[in-house]
Amino acid sequence: MGVLNVTPDSFSDGGRWASTEAAVRHALDLHADGADLIDVGGESTRPGAARVTPEVEQGRVLPVIAELHRRGIVTSVDTLNAQTAERAADAGAGIINDVSGGLNDPGMAAVVARTGLTYIAMHWRGHARTMDTLAVYDDVVASVVAELTDRVAALEAAGVKRSQIVLDPGLGFSKDAEQNWRLLGRLDAFSALGLPVMVGASRKRFLAALLPEDAPIVDRDLPTAVLSVLAAQAGMWAVRVHDVAGTRTALNVLARVDSARIGS
Numbered sequence: 500m501g502v503l504n505v506t507p508d509s510f511s512d513g514g515r516w517a518s519t520e521a522a523v524r525h526a527l528d529l530h531a532d533g534a535d536l537i538d539v540g541g542e543s544t545r546p547g548a549a550r551v552t553p554e555v556e557q558g559r560v561l562p563v564i565a566e567l568h569r570r571g572i573v574t575s576v577d578t579l580n581a582q583t584a585e586r587a588a589d590a591g592a593g594i595i596n597d598v599s600g601g602l603n604d605p606g607m608a609a610v611v612a613r614t615g616l617t618y619i620a621m622h623w624r625g626h627a628r629t630m631d632t633l634a635v636y637d638d639v640v641a642s643v644v645a646e647l648t649d650r651v652a653a654l655e656a657a658g659v660k661r662s663q664i665v666l667d668p669g670l671g672f673s674k675d676a677e678q679n680w681r682l683l684g685r686l687d688a689f690s691a692l693g694l695p696v697m698v699g700a701s702r703k704r705f706l707a708a709l710l711p712e713d714a715p716i717v718d719r720d721l722p723t724a725v726l727s728v729l730a731a732q733a734g735m736w737a738v739r740v741h742d743v744a745g746t747r748t749a750l751n752v753l754a755r756v757d758s759a760r761i762g763s
């Protein structure tokens with residue numbers, strides 16, 4: 500899953516794809532680099548980011564989703580808002596990617612049920628302004644698994660089919676660095692729920708600790724690619740990355756080793 504933030508303020512690529520034309524061009528590049536999916540977001544979710552209205556969000560993402568759909572590219576709409584999700588589905592989005600797992604907008608589950616689209620339910624405890632204060636867990640793996648399990652039950656009660664749901668541990672959302680690493684060390688606990696799982700570590704702050712103090716954000720693409728391989732080995736459904744080319748190359752290394760092993 501290639502990341503396309505059509506926002507002026509996303510932490511790692513804010514403002515570079517603010518126009519529809521620039522955004523579509525970048526999506527085509529990500530697709531050419533090997534992305535199976537393009538995640539189109541119109542509101543930055545980075546800690547401290549300002550909220551935008553659904554109308555502003557829709558103005559940013561709908562034209563991009565419609566044009567990519569016209570070109571046969573599968574998109575997910577990265578939104579907390581039911582109205583945006585519904586309009587994105589009408590514009591041709593194939594997936595709803597909701598970082599709040601349905602907690603932000605009470606109307607989201609009904610839209611997911613009605614559209615029948617794949618729904619990525621990420622673990623979330625609150626908006627960007629408060630999320631860091633909510634990073635308190637006795638056992639982060641057990642808590643995130645339990646809270647996602649609750650979300651699945653609520654979604655099914657609202658008419659969403661289990662077959663629509665993809666889970667995501669929500670790295671960096673109400674998790675500190677150590678908690679992110681703990682979650683990455685136990686991806687099996689998420690697979691054990693019997694649903695596809697996506698992981699989004701790309702360029703996130705917790706990776707910076709592995710790099711020199713003043714390293715540019717793009718240097719986080721190497722640890723991101725390593726995590727993509729580990730996620731693939733753990734049987735993850737998808738990884739959400741900015742540097743598709745790097746992750747695709749890393750996954751090709753894994754595929755080559757696996758095929759050689761099978762052939763041996």
Ligand SMILES: Nc1nc2ncc(COP(=O)(O)O)nc2c(=O)[nH]1
Binds near residue numbers: 504577701
């Ligand atoms: N499902 C899912 N969606 C997401 N959307 C945005 C961000 C924040 O990263 P960005 O600002 O680089 O897009 N991370 C996730 C994530 O980890 N999982």
